[in-house]
Structure formats: C-alpha cells, structure tokens
Amino acid sequence: MTDLEFLDHAEKLLLAVERSCDRINDAGEVDVDNQRSGGMVTLTFPNRSQIIINLQKPLHEVWMAARSGGYHYRFDGAAWQDTKGAGEFFERLSQDATQQSGAPIRFTA
Template sequence: MTDQEYTTLVTDEMKRIYDYISETYGEDLDLELGDGILKITLVDDSKLIVSRQAPVKQLWLAARHGGFHFNYKDNQWLDSKSGEEILTMMSRFIDTSFEE
C-alpha cells in the first residue's frame, strides 16, 4: 500500500471509530480527534489512544490493558496477535469501564 492509501485508510478508520463511539456511548465519554490521534477518556478516567504509525503502516491502540498493533487486512484493521478487529476490541474495553 502506498503512503497516500495508508493515510486515507487511517483517516477513514479513525472517523468511523469516532462516529460509532459518539453515537453508541453518547456523552458518557470524552473524545478528541486530531492530527492522527484519537483520544477517548472512559467513565473510569482511563484512556484509549489510537494513533497512526506511518513508518510501519499500522494503527496502534494504547489502553490500560496494554499496547496493541493493528494491520490492515481484508478491509479491516486487525490486531497483529489476536486477529481481533480494532473497534470490537475498543468496544469491549469501553463496556468494561462501565462495569467497574
């Protein structure tokens, strides 16, 4: 994939994540999107941070559960170890924050 294709894919994915989380969780979370970084403050004050990593053409997710690296495959961003899709993983972490 070219650098331009990567940038477009990452921009679209971050917007998709932002829109989904805003619509699904409403005002319970604080979201900030800008300059290749999406920051989400959860109800328990922990954070999820999604960032683009252009040199390796990945998306990275930082969470209190650890750091995760996502590769673009089959039209989705999948964790390099578990194969879990990024929004599925993030939703699980968000749901857990409401339980604590």
C-alpha cells in the same frame, strides 16, 4: 500498500471511532469524551480512564493503548487486524471500552 492508501484507510478508521462516540453519547449509553489531535484520538470515560488510538505512519499501523494493554493493527484489505493475531480493531475497542466504562459499548467500522 502505499502511504496514501494507508492514510485513506486510517482516516476512515478514526472517523468511524469518532462517529461511534457521537452515537454512543447521543443514545445516552455512556459519556465518552473524544479528543482528536492530528492522527491521534483519545477516548476518556467517566472514571477518567482512557483509550488512545494513534497512527504509526512509517509502519502503516494503527496502535491502540488501553488498560488491557497495547495493540498494533494493520489493514488486511478488509479490516484492521492485530499484528499478533488478537483479532479485529473494532471488536477489541468495544471490549476495552465496555470494560473501562462499566457499560456495554459497541464501536463499528
């Protein structure tokens, strides 16, 4: 994958996270504050816990830090998969956001 291809796929992922937050907030499910700074998105939940998603451009990876741990994802041509076999990005994000917010939350690509 070239640098430009990585940036294109990674930007789509970050936009999908932001749009999911907008949908969740509009539905009144949970108040999820999302702040974007360049290649990093910080999600803050009502209990002040956070999930941080950031781009690692030299490695062509997306990293996510949550209470459950840190995860590294690479695009496999169809989805962002954990480099250690722990599954797909949006599934893990949904699980961690649900755990940290105390309410069921679903993020989608």
